[in-house]
Amino acid sequence: MMYEYEGGWSIHLLDALWAYRTLPRSATGFSPYSLVYGSDAISPMEITIPTPRVSVVNDLEWDAKSCLDWRLLDLEAVDERRMEAERKMALYHKTVAQAYNRTVKPQAFKQGDLVLKVVEHMRRQMSGPSKFASQWEGPFAVKEVHSSGYYRLISVKEGMLTDPINGKWLKPYYC
Known part of the structure; x- marks a missing residue:
């Protein structure tokens, strides 16, 4: 069932972009956000109602040195994530190509057919x-x-x- 949507799309645009950028893609297994920044995004809801991963981080004492160390670890892991995403994407493309090739039946016609x-x-x-x-x-x-x-x-x-x-x-x- 479809409904006419009268205006107000700009209110929901930021939410839609957030969802698009933070959800993992089926081709790579990673979200675009994690491939760019090296870590998964923390949603606003996780800050309001702390999840275990947010609670662990909040309980630590943070100083400039430890923040720098954690960020460097994240950035070093980015290259590994990107290589893994590239490998998964190649596998995904191969799978899609095989599915396409199974359905397409090439036909060759000759003169006079x-x-x-x-x-x-x-x-x-x-x-x-x-x-x-x-x-x-x-x-x-x-x-x-x-x-x-x-x-x-x-x-x-x-x-x-x-x-x-x-x-x-x-x-x-x-x-």
């Missing part, structure tokens, strides 16, 4: 004339095959040459 092509509004991801409109047009015959995956088609009915089209927008036509 009959094909259908996706209608223009579908390729441009625009709304069509109606939800019942056909998503494919044709048949077309493959006139030229290019090594880069593009094809030149000729309309079977009208005999007109079409603009080059990527093979991912084509599917075989069976009479």
Whole structure:
């Protein structure tokens, strides 16, 4: 269910940005905040209602030297976190690529094959004339095959040459 939102977005913008910057990403396992500053952010709620990690820090006696030492330890750990995030991101990209490659079935057409092509509004991801409109047009015959995956088609009915089209927008036509 959707509701009309009338103004006031600027009030919630800072909260949304805080959440976006402090939540861990699925690709890296780290939040952008922790990758930049070397430690996890302490939320305002943790200060109001102290959590164990905030309580431990509050109980310590802080002087300039100990603060500097803790900060240096955090900064030294940043490089390790960033390398770990880079490794996790590479693994994430590999997983996504494998999932994509499992679903995509590359097709190679040769000259003279009959094909259908996706209608223009579908390729441009625009709304069509109606939800019942056909998503494919044709048949077309493959006139030229290019090594880069593009094809030149000729309309079977009208005999007109079409603009080059990527093979991912084509599917075989069976009479």
